[in-house]
Amino acid sequence: MKTIIEEPFEEKNATALAVGTLVISTILFILYVASNESPNILVIAWPFAFSAILVNFIMFIHLVDNFIKRPNQRKYILNKILILLVNIPIVYLYYNIVTKM
Template sequence: MKTINEQPFKEKQSLELTIGSFVITTFLFALYIISNEDPTVLVIAWPFALAAIIVNAIMFIHLAEKFLHLPQQRKEIGFKILLLLSNIPITFFYYLIVMKS
């Protein structure tokens, strides 16, 4: 007989990663705009962006695996996946603005 785990999904790192990535990306974008588009800000921003992509991809894979293996907690895990993925259009918007200037 299979036991059903009714405990809530207590994983907080994905929310912290989502908020942290958003705050740091927004800070770097604002710094770039305030500094009159100083290219030295990009020297800091691009490595961070690459690292953020890698770390967020790892977290997405982790959440997707949990989504598949914990069907009773899919609603909460799905919400965390959507929050994590919400950084993509925001970062892409920042990228478009930087590339047009």
């Protein structure tokens, strides 16, 4: 019988990515509101939002893959997934506020 030794999974980039994209999107939202809906801010914000969605989705796929492959560390990985997914309702709120202005 072969023993499989599983290396510990430590993913610090997921939290940094989630917090970083949340902070940057919050700053862009505040700048947009403070600048009386300046379209110049949107020129920066929309490409950032698109790239943030893409990068966060790639990180989500990476975490789900590790969630499936590492059953002993699912609780840790699930916490990382939840931290990443917290951005969705916040950014959705920002989007609704901007489109209603």
